[in-house]
Amino acid sequence: MNTGELAELGQQLRVDSVRAAAAAGSGHPTSSMSAADLMAVLLARHLHYDFDHPDHPGNDRFVLSKGHASPLMYAAFKAAGAIDDEELLTFRKLGSRLEGHPTPRQLPWVETATGxxxxxxxxxxGLALAGKRLDHADYRVWVLCGDSELAEGSVWEAAEHAAYEHLDNLVAIVDVNRLGQRGPTRHGHDLDAYARRFQAFGWHTVEVDGHDVDAVDRAYGEALSTAGQPTAILARTLKGRGVEAVQDREGLHGKPLPDAEEAIAELGGPRDLTVRVHQPPDARALHSVPAGQFTPPRWDRGEEAATRDAFGEALAALGTARADVVVLDGEVGDSTRAEQFAKEHPERYFECYIAEQQMVATAVGMAARGWTPYAATFAAFLTRAHDFVRMASISGSGLCLVGSHAGVAIGQDGPSQMGLEDLAMMRAVHGSTVLYPCDANQTARLVEAMAGLDGIRYLRTSRGAGPVIYGPDERFPVGGSKVLRSSGEDRLTLVAAGITVPEALKAADALAELGIAARVIDLYSVKPVDRDTLRRAADETGCLVTVEDHHLEGGLGDAVSGAFTDGRPVPRLVRLAVRSMPGSATPEEQLHAAGIDAESIAAAGRLLVEEAIVP
Structure with a gap:
């Protein structure tokens, strides 16, 4: 396309953005209009993409970070022939693939959910790192950002990491249109302010008039020719460009244009230009997953081992069996034990430093390229990245997340290091799987099982060594549980997971000395939960005690009580959990202070049985 045709394409993208929002009665057309010329030049001149084969290994990757400008993306899809005009006008309607903010669930050309x-x-x-170090492909990653979102700290985590990794295959296109949702942005049209920040992190920057298509074309070419650095193209634009009633005016964010027909006429009316997007170069197919045999590490019953140690050894073994497994860590690999994978498979290990948002985002990007990422840090610090986990779920991403140092059982480090909210956080994620092993052999098997699941998977590991309860050949199906003590005389059931399983077993021994038979269930699968085993225990024993090294809300106790929400009678239920704010103490002192050690469990069980037999 020549200059005039590029300008016409930009106008078409504006018109179609206005039309889509008008048909929906909602949306963000003005945010789409500011970036229309940026998109037109990219689509017609620089993007290499086969829309008929979105999985082509040579395709460039495009991410619309300012996801509210989805009308622009959908208008570009129409111009490329991926969707037709009829579908464009289904924007934001029930059953449409064209959601208010883009997701890859139904649109194969979308890399990740944004918004x-x-x-x-x-x-x-993450996409660019996959291209450089995993796929060994020459595709480019183009990310269209808004200026408002540059206030987010996660952007600067990304900026530093991209420069550190010399990702010259990454281009950030910043649509500096000056206006946010409620008014002007922090820096307005001061492109130099943004340039100084990106340059400080080690980026090459280009400042450009975002409505001069020839200048934008040259800027993209400069980005493509820059080696050793990512490039940020800082484009001065006007929100609502081309329509006098809305151009560069406040108070119009997230609203259809007041008079769509008049605006379309002012923009020159509808067009029907079709863009022949450059085809990607030939590239090798994505990696295959060898059907290697997973040989788990083994421990004998009675040994002492920490589940975090078992995680590290099992992960290294899984990396040998599966070439698609990659590991990311938040600069605590020596504590999470992820470093064991790094020693055996350094080419598939990624140090993300203390940037948990970037760690999870990198995992999302790699998962989008077909890899199976395991991302590990302290359970407490995953809370920083929860929004990235939430959005990964919306994308349908497959991530294996591992949180170590969970609960008060870590001891003297104190509450800032204790993951006490993680089970609730991960259980609340749509479609998630939450696993909490109690011993080394169980951990090894669940590490392997995670790789074969869909969606967000979370494994909780413990810092201190505990007894090996299971033999090395025991199996642990996801959604199952293990009944460790059971008899026909059971008068209550103790339900535990992770660090509290050995405590529950000790409590059962203490209760037995008092003539009270107690069933013990290891509920290692916290989500999905083994409803059948819990309901059977409730029917046969009548009383349940849940015990967890986690806050009361949202964890094991809630998972168990949720098994009785189908209208059946709810059993007598006592929930032991961490109810106060812990301080520094030994692990044994912490468990006792929280009321979740063997002594406390036995006391609660005894009281529950005594109350149950009072006439």
Whole structure:
């Protein structure tokens, strides 16, 4: 396309953005209009993409970080022939693939769900890292950002990581249109302010008039020719460009244009230009997954081992069996034990430093390229990245997350290091799987099982060594549980997971000395939960005690009580959990202070049985 045709394409993208929002009665056309020329030049001149084969290994990757500008993306899809005009006008309607903010669930040309601002560039870093170090492909990653989202700290985590990794295959296109949702942005049209920040992190920058298609074309070419650095193209634009009633005016964010027909006429009316997007170069197919035999590490019953140690050894073994497994860590690999994978498979290990948002975003990008990422840090610090986990679920991403140092059982480090909210956080994620092993052999098997699951998977590991309860050949199906003590005389059931399983077994021994038979269930699968075993225990024993090294809300106790929400009678239920704010103490003192050690469990069980037999 020549200059005039590029300008016409930009106008078409504006018109179609206005039309889509008008048909929906909602949307963000003005945010789409500011970036229309940026998109037109990219689509017609620089993007290499086969829309008929979105999985082509040579395709460039495009991320719309300012996801509210989805009308622009959908208008570009129409111009490329991926969708037709009829579908464009289904924008935001029930059953349409064209959601208010884009997701890859039904649109194969979308890399990741966006709309929570500040996430597109971090995910783009993951895509670019995959291209450089895993796929060994020459594709480019183009990320269209808004200026408002540059206030998010996650953007600067991404900026530093991209420069550190010399990701010259990554281009951030910043649509500096000056206006946010409620008014002007922090820096307005001061492109130099943004340039100084990107340059400080080690990026090459280009400042450009975002409505001069020839200048934009040259800027993209400069980005493509820059080696050793990512490039940020800082484009001065006007929100609502081309329509006098809305151009560069406040108070119009997220609203259809007041008079769509008049605006379309002012923009020159509808067009029907079709773009022949450059085809990607030939590239090798994505990696295959060898059907290697997973040989788990083994421990004998009665040994002492920490589940975090078992995680590290099992992960290294899984990396040998599966070439698609990659590991990311938040600069605590010596504590999470992820470093064991790094020693055996350094080419598939990624140090993300203390940037948990970027760590999870990198995992999302790699998962989008077909890899199976395991991302590990302290359970407490995953809370920083929860929004990235939430958005990964919306994307349908497959991530294996591992949180170590969970609960008060870590001891003297104190509450800032204790994951006491993680089970609730991960259980609340749509479609998630939450696993909490109690011993080394169980951990090894669940590490392997995670790789074969869909969606967000979370494994909780413990810092201190505990007894090996299971033999090395025991199996642990996801959604199952293990009944460790049972008899026909059971008068209550103790339900535990992880660190509290050995405590529950000790409590059962203490209760037995008092003539009270107690069933013990290891509920290692916290989500999905083994409803059948719990209901059977309730029917046969009548009383349940749940015990967890986690806050009361949202963890094991809630998972168990949720098994009785189908209208059946709810059993007598006592929930032991961490109810106060812990301080520093030994692990044994912490468990006792929280009321979740063997002594406390036995006391609660005894009281429950005594109350149950009072006439």
């Amino acid at each position: 929570s601002l500040g996430q597109g560039l971090p995910v783009g870093v």
